[in-house]
Amino acid sequence: MAGLYLHIPFCKQACYYCDFHFSTDNRSHREMCEALVLELQLQKNYLDKPLQTIYLGGGTPSLLHPKELDLLLNAIRTHYKVTPTAEITLEANPDDLTREKLSELRLAGVNRLSIGIQSFTNDILRFLHRAHDANAARQCLEDTRATGFDNFSIDLIYGIPGLTKKIWEETLVEALGYEPKHISSYALTIEDRTVFGHRHKRGKLHPMEEGPAALQFEFLMDILVEAGYEHYEISNFCKPGYHSKHNSSYWRRSPYLGIGPSAHSYNQSSRQFNVRNNALYIRSIKEGTIPFEMEILTRENKINEYILTTLRTSWGCDMNFLKSELNEDLLQRHEQYISRLMVQSLAVIQDGTLKLTRNGKLFADKIAEDLMVPA
Ligand code: SF4
Structure with a gap:
């Protein structure tokens, strides 16, 4: 089993908790896509097995135009062997997913969506500085189902200051109403290099205490298991047969190739880490060099x-x-x-x-x- 991860390093705005690599300067999509295609070509011999999973993550891959996604997926199919049943996942934000876009994604070959819903409560979404509101979250899930995307995952966050027990329970009940095949749910962590990290350092943000956050995790486990989901990884739940094949391959230590700024690759004896800077990445790839550091695993x-x-x-x-x-x-x-x-x-x-x-x-x-x- 081998997987390919493609990092799309752009977002509309910075969520206050996020320390992934992304830029809110969206002017270089085309240049970045061209660099990603070049890196795909340069790295074509990294894996010696056909791809069973492709994962477009970020950042926000759903910001790309369908033609740009086509370009990337065609480059993958040109330079790599992709098994006919490969899982092809795209991370998406609700504000990007119109019915038209969803249909185009299906045509491009995307067969699984991981949707960053996070909450159905406007106060919580504003607090996190998400780009969408609760209505957009609901509309997008209805559209996802209406366009025939059967295999989609909903992302939710708990342990957020201000997220009461009642709101969390309502959030989960509402999420289950859309019958997702998969739910990923993480506790909010305060990372240093984020707006929340800075607020926390200045004493302006107080994380939720461990006790109430643990109770929210317990409720999450109980309601989802009761609803027929398998709790197959601490933060991941699925209906039988709908594990994220891509993420499971990380946890099973299968080799994978990461393309794009900040992406990691793993071949069972070493890890490679691409540079976390869009401009440096593009410049280096244009010169024919992949800008990465390597760690040999002891x-x-x-x-x-x-x-x-x-x-x-x-x-x-x-x-x-x-x-x-x-x-x-x-x-x-x-x-x-x-x-x-x-x-x-x-x-x-x-x-x-x-x-x-x-x-x-x-x-x-x-x-x-x-x-x-x-x-
Ligand atoms: S959480 Fe997602 S949408 Fe928000 S800044 Fe991070 S990568 Fe972008």
């Missing part, structure tokens, strides 16, 4: 990445794999700690695989950190 890096990613998933951390492939006996190293997790009903071991229980998922990052080996 045994310790591989063990820690494996623990961190797999413990967040429903398939869990295969301790036999760690032993046979990376010579790491997790059970022996952390015998007492793992026993304690089991006594406290935070984890179970099934066929040599360590899995977190519902309660364990509340502490996933802390447990993974405790199990890691010194780097």
Whole structure:
């Protein structure tokens, strides 16, 4: 299995919590698309398997004109083998998705949408500085269904200051009304290089306390599981058979190629990180050089990445794999700690695989950190 990620580094406006790489200067779409096509050509030998997933993320890929998306997807099909059943996902914001645009996306070959709804409450959307309002969110979901997009994911954020228990519950009930095949939901984190980060530093923003945020996460798990969704990764839920194949391949450590400024690539022994600057990226690609830094993964890096990613998933951390492939006996190293997790009903071991229980998922990052080996 191999995947391709394409980073579209433009947004209409900066959401106050976001530290992804993007620019709100939208004048260089064409130049950027040409550079992306060139990088696709330059990197065509990075993967040695056909593509089973293509993911256009960002930034905001739905800002691109359908002709620009066509250009990118055609370049992928020209330079790479793409399996006929490949999952092709596009991240989209509600304010970009008209019925006409949705139909054009389908014609271009996009077969999965990940829609940044985040909330159905105007006060919350304004607080986050999203470009859409609640009506646009609703309209877009109706249009998505009406144009035959069966496979779409709704993104929602919880743990936002001002997001009451009642609003969060109403948000989830409303989201379920659109029968999405997939829901991704993350707790708001305050990142340093964002408007929220600066406000927080100046004492002008107080994050939600851990207790109420954990209760919102618990409600999220309960209502979605009750509605028939599989909780297959800490922040991801799907109807049976509708896992995000692309994101699952990250968590299963399949190789992937990342194209575009700030995109990462991974080939199981190293990671590459493209430069996080649009102008530098375009200039360098035009000169025929991919501007990236590389990190060779050590045994310790591989063990820690494996623990961190797999413990967040429903398939869990295969301790036999760690032993046979990376010579790491997790059970022996952390015998007492793992026993304690089991006594406290935070984890179970099934066929040599360590899995977190519902309660364990509340502490996933802390447990993974405790199990890691010194780097
Ligand atoms: S959250 Fe999405 S739309 Fe908002 S700034 Fe970040 S990448 Fe752009």
